[in-house]
Amino acid sequence: MLSIYGSALDVPNILKEWYEEEAHSNYGAFIPFVGTVRSEDGIDGLSFDIYEPILNRWFKSWQDKAELLGATIKMAHSKGDVMLHESSYIAAVFSPKRKVALSLINEFVEDFKACAPIWKYDLKEGKRIYALERSTAIKGSGILGVKK
Amino acid sequence: MLSIYGSALDVPNILKEWYEEEAHSNYGAFIPFVGTVRSEDGIDGLSFDIYEPILNRWFKSWQDKAELLGATIKMAHSKGDVMLHESSYIAAVFSPKRKVALSLINEFVEDFKACAPIWKYDLKEGKRIYALERSTAIKGSGILGVKK
């Protein structure tokens, strides 16, 4: 399940909802990862753009991968503005066994950072500034560039 | 923070409490690990004994380790009986950065499994049966045994 919210995430409620949804699925391990906006470099918050069609396909490929391991993945992300100390991201793995869950949440979050079509902006002094230096070019980027 | 409960854990409420406690600590990542009793081998549930003095010392050593990384760890565990699909264990790491949080929760849970002075019993047909074959001898075990 992938949910996009137009505001900061209500983390306690989302975790409760997910936990209760899987209460009788016989999973032994549940590992959420929650990302929260930190105060640094004088920002007032972050803002996100999301391209949902490709995000959905990417998420579906991970859901299929998890299913082969007997696990399931859920994810929630904010679009638009999220202010300091609010949360913008939750990913969670449910799995029969802890080792699968621990390695899957790790791989999922790393791949999310490298591939998910989401763009981050710093909110600073009333401006929305693309966080280029913290961003990662998607694998295969640059094919339209001038041939070297 | 280490909390021992005399029953199954109220996971949504504990996660909510921990999340809200650290809401203004400027951590960027929060990763809980939740352990839930699975239906297998015909058990009705699990039961736990805990030796708290050594558990507290072990936990304190991890809290110190986390602090050196700018992180904090919280843990809750049940003692006594926990029935199928109820949860007996939550560990969580809060950290400024995700990579520290992901590696710390991993190491913490592995060390917990190897060292924490907690004994597990299967509840089956009205009996409480020590889960010896799933248990791990603590490092340094056997010094009282007959010299080989």
Place this chain on the structure above:
Amino acid sequence: MVKVEFLGPIQKEPLELEIRNLNELANILREDAQMQEWLENSAVAVNDTLVSSLDVDLKDGDRVSLLPPVCGG
């Protein structure tokens, strides 16, 4: 007609182009001064599937998207 969309921080309106493959798109975009900073670091999707080379034919109604560097979370 092929529709070309610029995602995220690329501040550019979509284009409708008569092109038959990605090589033709590359030639057009390399002439666009505003696009120079993006061509080297953007990925390309055709109909929402990422592609890894320019050897892709396009047909009427296809959509091409440019995806600059990402940072979710």
Place this chain on the structure above:
Amino acid sequence: MVKVEFLGPIQKEPLELEIRNLNELANILREDAQMQEWLENSAVAVNDTLVSSLDVDLKDGDRVSLLPPVCGG
């Protein structure tokens, strides 16, 4: 007197012994048929600190604990 406690699944009442070190404890417990299954796989703590060898002196009021294999979670 040194108090010796048996934790978790070891079904044995605590002992109060006049012993001066862990070697003396080992000699006593090796004579106890019920303890044979536990001596090889239990860890030992003195005053709640795990020890890794028998070269530990004990004094009046010390507590020794035997910890069989664990499985939290």
